[in-house]
Amino acid sequence: MINIPKGTKDVLPSESYKWHYVExxxxxxxxxxxxxxxxxxxxEHTELFLRGVGDxxxxxxxxxYTFLDKGERSxxxxxxxxxxxxxxxxxxxxxxxxxxxxxxxxxxxxxxxNPQKGxxxxxxxxxxxxxxxxxxxxxxxxxxLAKTLLNKLGLEVKLNxxxxxxxxxxxxxxxxxxxxxxxxxxxxCPTCRERYHKNPLRILDCKEEGCKKLCVDAPKIxxxxxxDCKAHFNGVxxxxxxxxxxxxxxxxxVRGLDYYTRTVFEFVTTSLGSxxxxxxxxxxxxxxxxxxxxxxxxxxxxxxxxxVLMLMEAEGVEIPLPSPVKVYVxxxxxxxxxxxxxxVSKLRDNGxxxxxxxxxxGVKAQFKYADKIGAEFVATIGDNELSSGKxxxxxxxxxxxxxxxxxxxxxxxxxx
Ligand code: ATP
Ligand code: MG
Numbered sequence: 001m002i003n004i005p006k007g008t009k010d011v012l013p014s015e016s017y018k019w020h021y022v023e024x025x026x027x028x029x030x031x032x033x034x035x036x037x038x039x040x041x042x043x044e045h046t047e048l049f050l051r052g053v054g055d056x057x058x059x060x061x062x063x064x065y066t067f068l069d070k071g072e073r074s075x076x077x078x079x080x081x082x083x084x085x086x087x088x089x090x091x092x093x094x095x096x097x098x099x100x101x102x103x104x105x106x107x108x109x110x111x112x113x114n115p116q117k118g119x120x121x122x123x124x125x126x127x128x129x130x131x132x133x134x135x136x137x138x139x140x141x142x143x144x145l146a147k148t149l150l151n152k153l154g155l156e157v158k159l160n161x162x163x164x165x166x167x168x169x170x171x172x173x174x175x176x177x178x179x180x181x182x183x184x185x186x187x188x189c190p191t192c193r194e195r196y197h198k199n200p201l202r203i204l205d206c207k208e209e210g211c212k213k214l215c216v217d218a219p220k221i222x223x224x225x226x227x228d229c230k231a232h233f234n235g236v237x238x239x240x241x242x243x244x245x246x247x248x249x250x251x252x253x254v255r256g257l258d259y260y261t262r263t264v265f266e267f268v269t270t271s272l273g274s275x276x277x278x279x280x281x282x283x284x285x286x287x288x289x290x291x292x293x294x295x296x297x298x299x300x301x302x303x304x305x306x307x308v309l310m311l312m313e314a315e316g317v318e319i320p321l322p323s324p325v326k327v328y329v330x331x332x333x334x335x336x337x338x339x340x341x342x343x344v345s346k347l348r349d350n351g352x353x354x355x356x357x358x359x360x361x362g363v364k365a366q367f368k369y370a371d372k373i374g375a376e377f378v379a380t381i382g383d384n385e386l387s388s389g390k391x392x393x394x395x396x397x398x399x400x401x402x403x404x405x406x407x408x409x410x411x412x413x414x415x416x
Contacts, residue, residue: 005121006115006121007113007115007119007120007121007122008120008121008122009120009122009306017319017321017322018309018312018319019305019309020322021319021320022126022153022305022308022309022312023106023126023305025149025152025153026104026106026126026149026303027104027106028152029145029148029149029152030104030128030145032148033102033141033145034102035102035103035104035128035130035145036102036103036104037103037104037105037106038085038088038103038104038105038129039105039107040078040081040084040085040087040088040105040107041078041084042077042078042107042108043075043076043077043078044075044076044078044083044084044087045073045074045075045076046064046066046074046075046076047074048076048083048084048087048291049064049076049079049080049083051290051291051292052082052083052086052087052259052287052290052291053079053080053083053257053258053259054257054258054259056195056198056199056202056258057202057257057258058202058205059079059080059111059257060079062112063079063111063112063113064076064077064079064110064111064112065077065079065110065111065112077110078107078108078109078110079109079110079111080109080125080257080302081105081107081109081125081127081129081302082127082129082257082259082284082287082298082300082302083287083291085103085105085127085129086129086287086288086291086293086298087291089101089129089131089288089293089296090288090291090292090293094131095131095132095293095294095296099131099132100130100131100132100133100138101130101131101132102128102129102130103128103129103130103131104126104127104128104129105125105126105127105129106124106125106126106127106305107124107125107127108122108123108124109122109123109124109125109302110122111123116275117272117273117275117310118272118273118275118304118306118307118310119275120306123304123305123306123307124304124305124306125302125303125304125305126149126302126303126305127300127301127302127303128142128145128146128281128300128301129298129299129300130142130298130299130300131288131296131297131298132296132297132298133297133299134285134297135232135235136232136233136234136235136236136238136239136263137235137239138297138299139232139236139239139262139263139282139283139299140235140236140239140240140242140243140245142281142299142300142301143159143161143236143240143245143247143265143281143301144240144243144245146267146279146281146301146303147159147245147267149303150267150278150279150303150308153308153312153317154312154315154317155269155278155308155311155312155315155317157267157268157269157278157279157311158246158248158267158268158269159245159246159247159248159265159266159267160247160248160249160250160253160265160266160267160268161236161237161240161247161248161249161250161253161263161264161265162221162222162249162250162251162252162253162254162263162264162265163221163222163225163229163230163232163233163236163262163263163264164201164221164254164255164260164261164262164263164264164282165221165224165225165226165229165261165262166226166228166229166261166262166285167261167286168226169221169224169225169226169229170201170221170224172224173201173219173221173224174199174200174201176219176224177200177201177203177204177218177219178196178200179219180217180218180219181196181200181203181214181218184214187210187214188203188210188211188214189206189208189210189211191206191208192206192208192211199258201254202254203215203218204218204252204253204254205254205255207274215252218252220251220252221251221254222249222251223251229262232262232263233262233263236263237249247265250266253265253266255280255282257284259284259286259287259290260282260283260284261282261283261284261285261286262282262283262285263282263283263299264280264281264282264283265280265281265282265301266279266280267279267280267303269311271311271314271315272307272310272311272314275307275310277304277307278303278304278307278308278311279301279302279303279304280301280302281299281300281301281302282299282300282301283297283298283299284298284299284300285297285298323353324353324373324374324375324376325353325354325355325370325373325374325375325376326347326352326353326354326375326376326377326413327347327352327353327354327355327375327376327377327378327379327393327409327413328354328355328356328366328369328370328373328375328377328378328379329343329344329354329355329356329378329379329380329381329409330356330357330363330366330367330370330378330379330380330381331356331357331363331366331380331381331382332362332363332380332381332382332383333382333383335383335386336381336382336383336385336386337356337357339381339386339406340356340381341356343379343381343406343409343410344356346410347409347410347413350410350413350414351414352410352413352414354413355370355373355375357369363380363382366378370396371396375396376395376396376397377393377394377395377396377413378393378394378396379391379392379393379394379404379409380392380394381406385406386406389405389406389407390403390404390405390406391403391404391405391406391409392404393409393412
């Protein structure tokens with residue numbers, strides 16, 4: 001037997017309705033906020049992620065699925081959703097259209113991670129990208145959208161908020177961080193020792209316990225923000241209050257991607273262990289310039305659909321089941337089956353979810369099957385029914401029956 005690759009998952013027919021529910025709700029909320037869907041390819045030129053995501057991030061350093069295609073081009077499976085959208089925004093000249101441009105996507109994401117509960121090698125994200133809004137209002141709107149969706153899915157998740165400043169304030173902050181960690185290098189993990197030289201900010205995002213402890217007393221970026229960044233951050237906080245969004249300022253949230261400027265945020269829960277971040281995002285005003293376009297402000301987030309579903313399960317949120325089969329037409333004999341096939345076709349033509357036997361089974365087994373799939377009614381047709389033109393319709397929940405003309409079945413159920 002060939003097994004599923006490590007870190008990937010099947011969504012089985014019995015559970016796909018949960019995905020439809022979450023994705024449907026995401027689309028509904030996105031539409032409410034005036035966003036349209038964008039779809040970009042599953043793979044891009046590796047160069048896009050090197051320039052867009054940044055070569056000091058975990059994602060680019062360790063986690064990308066990169067290969068040479070048959071034309072010797074270096075190709076990478078999307079390790080996140082933002083860079084592909086940014087490429088498309090530029091390539092299609094979307095900046096020439098109505099701005100701000102509000103978009104969302106639902107996409108698979110590939111990262112070569114150490115698989116654990118809530119940490120997969122292929123996962124899925126609902127993501128939002130808004131280009132062309134430089135003010136704090138866009139940050140607040142994007143955050144409110146994420147919160148609205150999580151709440152509509154029955155989840156109460158804590159919002160952690162921070163500002164990573166602009167390249168100017170961040171340079172000062174990086175100096176302060178280097179000063180702080182200078183005499184602690186031996187206690188850092190090997191990766192963080194490297195981060196210390198290349199991008200000390202990344203140390204704050206380390207998941208090693210030892211490093212986490214050392215970060216507790218590290219300098220806070222919020223103490224190093226320049227006046228403009230401070231004003232922007234205050235603006236975001238004020239508008240969030242205005243929109244009834246509770247938050248905690250967490251000065252150690254730096255996010256795992258290089259493109260962020262100013263606002264960063266995470267929606268976190270404690271009920272999923274260390275995989276508690278269900279949604280992360282922020283502002284990325286330098287991304288478009290980084291990949292070769294004119295500087296364009298952007299804000300967005302990515303929400304992990306698997307983690308949202310895990311959390312909904314952990315919290316006991318009930319997801320409405322898909323509508324059951326309205327009527328199963330059980331048959332005895334070839335002539336009855338032919339008639340039933342026509343009846344079921346007509347029922348379906350009229351929007352009634354109907355089913356009949358496909359396994360040549362006896363009536364008893366057909367009833368058993370109808371019960372298993374949760375059919376609401378079973379109508380039985382045999383030779384006697386064919387000659388009388390009438391059949392029995394049984395309501396499975398309480399066993400009550402009613403006699404209905406075979407040719408009246410459509411009328412009977414359409415009205416139901
Ligand atoms: P983490 O800190 O958990 O590694 P991240 O910062 O790498 O997350 P992002 O790049 O911001 O995550 O991705 C957005 C969201 O996608 C995360 O908040 C999370 O819900 C989900 N996510 C990220 N990586 C995985 C993964 N390997 N498996 C499942 N979901 C994931
Ligand atoms: Mg990660």
